Amino acid sequence: MSTPASPLSEHPSVAVIGGGVMGETLVSAMRVAGWPGSSITVVDRNAERLATLADAHEVATAGAAAEAAAGAGVVLLAVKPQQMAEVLDEISAAVTPGTLVVTVAAALPSSFYERHLPAGTPVVRVMPNTPAVVGRGATSVSAGAAATDDHLALVETMLQATGLVVRVPEENIDAVIAVAGSAPAYFFAVVEALTEAGVMQGLDRELASTLAQQTFTGAAQLLAESGDTPQELRRRVSSPGGTTLAALDAMTHAGLQGVISAGANAAVSRSKELGAELAG
């Protein structure tokens, strides 16, 4: 690492282990939040990807997780849950009493990290989502056993360019995954489904896709900017005896709430199942 620093200094050095979708999103956010590129070191086992990341965000790179973690104020773990044990065993010897460990992985409880790392290591779990890339994310942060309010505040600073950041107790993270972490994919799936419905009604596929995307992104922006509730905005589209109420009635009878709840419940179940599988 280039700039060893206390984790609670303003811009402590950060080792990012895993430069995939979330690793890159958070590197980009930290750069916007004022972290100098020289204070961020990224590791990814794909050399080409690593070079692209270094180029795009002007950050340092390292060849191995332990090398990046040595001397880092913060180690940010952004690998898949299934890859985590291997990474923790690799970095454990480089983690000192001053190191803050931050993880974005689903499923694994903070106790899993604490078991693999030196006693007393502060761990903060973060559950982001991909709209963080455009500063419209919805992210939760939760403290492990040794993490303090100061550690949470530092992580909030690291995430300040990602959008909304809320603190939740760790027991709520699976619910946050269901409602925020995984949820952008539900939205994209609904855009795809409406496009398909438009094609079935006779529209050209490209036109159906353009109309569905513009409508949903426009509706999301309206919701974000108007300050009105979804209920009120829905009411304004719905003329008595008109087409919208006919559509919404049909969706309700087809089980809209049940479909969404089934998805959220499945996300929670999978997180718990994966956690039990990997953490024992």
Ligand SMILES: NC(=O)C1=CN([C@@H]2O[C@H](COP(=O)(O)OP(=O)(O)OC[C@H]3O[C@@H](n4cnc5c(N)ncnc54)[C@H](OP(=O)(O)O)[C@@H]3O)[C@@H](O)[C@H]2O)C=CC1
């Ligand atoms: N994507 C999302 O929307 C969200 C993801 N998360 C969490 O973020 C974490 C990362 O997910 P995501 O970014 O999507 O995954 P990606 O697969 O895109 O990124 C992980 C990266 O880490 C690399 N990697 C794995 N093991 C090592 C290692 N030992 N040393 C160096 N690099 C390594 C992977 O390489 P390789 O491809 O070769 O395995 C890959 O490039 C997950 O734990 C997930 O639960 C949380 C919220 C949202």
Ligand SMILES: O=C(O)[C@@H]1CCC=N1
């Ligand atoms: O699908 C996953 O497991 C990860 C966690 C939340 C979003 N992506």
